[in-house]
Every structure is written in C-alpha cells, then in structure tokens.
Amino acid sequence: MPTTTGALQPSADAAEIPTSLASNSMTLPVDTAPVRSSSNIGTLSPVAFVINTDDTGVGTPADPDIAALDKGGKLADQLAELHAQAARDAAENARIDEIVAKGGLDGWIAEALRIMELPQSYAPGVKKIIMAESGGNPRAINNWDANAARGTPSEGLMQTIPSTFRKFVHPSVANRSITDPVANITAGVRYMIATYGVDTLTSGGRSNHLGQYIGY
Numbered sequence: 001m002p003t004t005t006g007a008l009q010p011s012a013d014a015a016e017i018p019t020s021l022a023s024n025s026m027t028l029p030v031d032t033a034p035v036r037s038s039s040n041i042g043t044l045s046p047v048a049f050v051i052n053t054d055d056t057g058v059g060t061p062a063d064p065d066i067a068a069l070d071k072g073g074k075l076a077d078q079l080a081e082l083h084a085q086a087a088r089d090a091a092e093n094a095r096i097d098e099i100v101a102k103g104g105l106d107g108w109i110a111e112a113l114r115i116m117e118l119p120q121s122y123a124p125g126v127k128k129i130i131m132a133e134s135g136g137n138p139r140a141i142n143n144w145d146a147n148a149a150r151g152t153p154s155e156g157l158m159q160t161i162p163s164t165f166r167k168f169v170h171p172s173v174a175n176r177s178i179t180d181p182v183a184n185i186t187a188g189v190r191y192m193i194a195t196y197g198v199d200t201l202t203s204g205g206r207s208n209h210l211g212q213y214i215g216y
Helices: 014-025 064-102 104-115 120-133 162-168 181-196 198-202
Strands: 051-053 059-061
Touching (some): 104 181
Antiparallel strands (some): 051 059
C-alpha cells in the first residue's frame, strides 16, 4: 500500500475545477427572475396569486379567480344569514299561531298585532291597557262617564266610543262589530299610537306623576 508524505494531494487538478462547475450548472438551474419586493406575497399551490398593497396597507387579491372566491364566500355568508332569518321568522310565526289558536285575551292581542303588522313585543303593554280599561271583558260597556251621557258609551276591550272605532279600526276587520275583541284592539291601539305615540302603548298606557294609570 503506497504511503504519502506531507500534505494530501487533491483528487482533481485545479485546472479541472471550472469545467466540473460548468457541468454541474447545467443540472442546477438558477431562477434569474427579479426578486419580488416585500409587498408582494405568493404561494405555489393551489393557485399562484399576488397580494397588492395599496396606500392604506390593505392587501387585495390581484388574481381574478381569488377575487371571485372572495365574492363567493361573501355570497355564501349572505345566503346563510337569509336562511337563518327565514328559520327565525318561521319559528316566530308558529309561536304566534299557537297563541292565536288558544284564543282568549292573549290570542286576541296576538292576532290584532299581526293584522296591524306590529311587533309582538307590544303585547304586554296592550294587555296592561286592556286590563285597566275593561278587565279583559270584550263586552264591557261604560254607562257612567261623559261619553255615556252623550249616548255614545265606550265599549269593548279597549273601551272605544263608536266614532273612534269607525275611524281607527283596521280596514281588514272594519266589518266587525265594536265589541269584536280583535277589531276593538286594532281600533284602540291605532288611536293610541296616532294620539299619544307608540311609547305610550309600549309602556302600558298613560300615567300620572304617581305612576297611576290614566284612561285615554
């Protein structure tokens, strides 16, 4: 086995190195494209795109496909919200149907509010007014006040006089009598909103400085 003395000799002459490097450069391609600035971001998959940064620093998709995906996502969100709202509306309508089907004071109030396209959240205030005016009796008649003395007594759940009933009853139930519970509620509620505002209705009627109910 041969031995060497001194420093080890290289396996190739120095003159051969450039040739070797040149040969290797053919198998290791170098990307000569200009380097993108830090404001440009890209990915290799699934779709290559560029995020353009405007003066505010907010990035926006430059690739039309990405922009379309963004719009598609927003549309999907909108459709999902529409479906959710439709489900909520259906559930609320079912709840009101159940209340109306049971009848009685709560059912009459729910039906009247639905006819007038008013929120069912007004129901507690309307019920408070009705209980103060008639005790919940749809055939109640006031025979002792000034209206009665003039021959036009207050009648029904909301204790409306005939002229007020005719003027304010909802058109869809205008053919019903003044003592019809639903028709009477629509007349009384519409009168109160027109005369005193909806806040008086939601608060359960008018009241004095002591918080005591005042008839309307």
